[in-house]
Amino acid sequence: xxxxxxxxxxxxxxxxxxxxxxxxxxxxxxxxxxxxxxxxxxxxxxxxxxxxxxxxxxxxxxxxxxxxxxxxxxxxxxxxxxxxxxxxxxxxxxxxxxxxxxxxxxxxxxx
Amino acid sequence: xxxxxxxxxxxxxxxxxxxxxxxxxxxxxxxxxxxxxxxxxxxxxxxxxxxxxxxxxxxxxxxxxxxxxxxxxxxxxxxxxxxxxxxxxxxxxxxxxxxxxxxxxxxxxxxxx
Numbered sequence: 001x002x003x004x005x006x007x008x009x010x011x012x013x014x015x016x017x018x019x020x021x022x023x024x025x026x027x028x029x030x031x032x033x034x035x036x037x038x039x040x041x042x043x044x045x046x047x048x049x050x051x052x053x054x055x056x057x058x059x060x061x062x063x064x065x066x067x068x069x070x071x072x073x074x075x076x077x078x079x080x081x082x083x084x085x086x087x088x089x090x091x092x093x094x095x096x097x098x099x100x101x102x103x104x105x106x107x108x109x110x111x
Numbered sequence: 112x113x114x115x116x117x118x119x120x121x122x123x124x125x126x127x128x129x130x131x132x133x134x135x136x137x138x139x140x141x142x143x144x145x146x147x148x149x150x151x152x153x154x155x156x157x158x159x160x161x162x163x164x165x166x167x168x169x170x171x172x173x174x175x176x177x178x179x180x181x182x183x184x185x186x187x188x189x190x191x192x193x194x195x196x197x198x199x200x201x202x203x204x205x206x207x208x209x210x211x212x213x214x215x216x217x218x219x220x221x222x223x224x
Contacts, residue, residue, distance in 0.1 A: 001157070031210060042115070043155070043198065043214040058211070092154050096210050100145070102154035 002027055002095050004103035012109045013083055020079045021106045023093035028073035030096075034066070037090040037105070046091075049076045083110045113138045113203050117215035124189055124222050132184040132218045134199030144182050145212060146175050147198040155198055189222045196220070 003026040013019050023032065034046040046066055047057045055068040069077045080087050088110045094102045114137040124130055136144065143162050147155035159168045161177040168175050172193065174185040184197055196219050200212040 004154075033210065040216070042216050043200070043212070045211050048210070094154075099157050099160060100210060100212060101157055102147075104154045105152075107152075 001099070002029065002097045002101050004093060004095060004101060006091075006093060006103040006106050008106060009104065010107040010109075012111060015084050015110055017083055018079055018081045019083065019108060020077050021091055021093075021108075023076045023078070023103055025074045025095055027097070030073070032070060032076045033094045033096075033100075034068065034076075034078045035092045035094060035102075037092060039089070043092070046078070080108065083108075085110045113201055113213040115199055115201055115213055115215035117197075117199050117218050119218060120216070121219040122221070124186075124220070126190055126222055126224050127188045129185070129187045129189070131186070132197055132199075132220070134182040134184070134215055135180060136182070136199075136201045138201050138203045138213075140204035142202040142204045144177055145200040145202065146173075146182070146184055147200065149196045149198055149217070158197075186220070189220075191222045191224050194220055194222045 005024045007022045032049045035043045037043045045058050046061045047055045049055045049068045049070040051070045051073050067079045090105045090107050092102050092105045116135045118133045143160050145160050146158040149155045159175040164179045166177050172187050176183045196217040198217045200214040
């Protein structure tokens with residue numbers, strides 16, 4: 001299975017600022033995904049990131065709030081923009097290699 | 112809209128006390144049903160994929176089964192190291208993202224020694 005790392009593992013940010021989360025995979029993958037896990041809620045897909053094309057966002061998520069980059073087949077970033085306390089959550093990237101595997105997550109707290 | 116409901120929300124067992132976790136789902140067409148284990152502070156760890164009613168898969172003390180409306184994760188003679196949150200997810204046929212997983216809220220399992 002793919003080995004996925006994320007940076008940072010956690011952060012505390014002030015409202016109105018932005019945070020970029022990095023996701024690195026140890027092998028080339030076509031599709032990468034970004035999920036959000038809010039306290040007490042289900043894991044929810046934010047967007048699908050394919051290399052060489054614009055990310056595809058799920059209903060309720062917009063590019064201005066969650067811009068995504070996918071410069072190559074092993075790396076992606078998710079930016080959480082103009083943050084508010086409601087953005088406090090765990091953000092996870094995942095990849096598909098026969099099955100869908102998840103990174104360790106980034107725990108974000110917005111004050 | 113695809114929906115996944117897991118029960119119970121929390122389950123406390125004594126070591127060796129077998130039990131089952133339930134995952135009920137509503138989906139237009141099922142491509143696959145997935146079970147993950149999530150430890151505190153970590154990402155979900157893949158356990159099983161089930162594709163059709165009647166299918167069963169086993170891994171150590173865990174066995175997953177699937178019907179047309181629900182899945183069960185049976186835990187036989189659990190040990191304290193089985194303590195974790197168990198997540199169920201479905202993948203629907205068609206839709207915008209072929210790999211989108213819709214998750215339930217999970218069952219928090221605690222196994223006491």
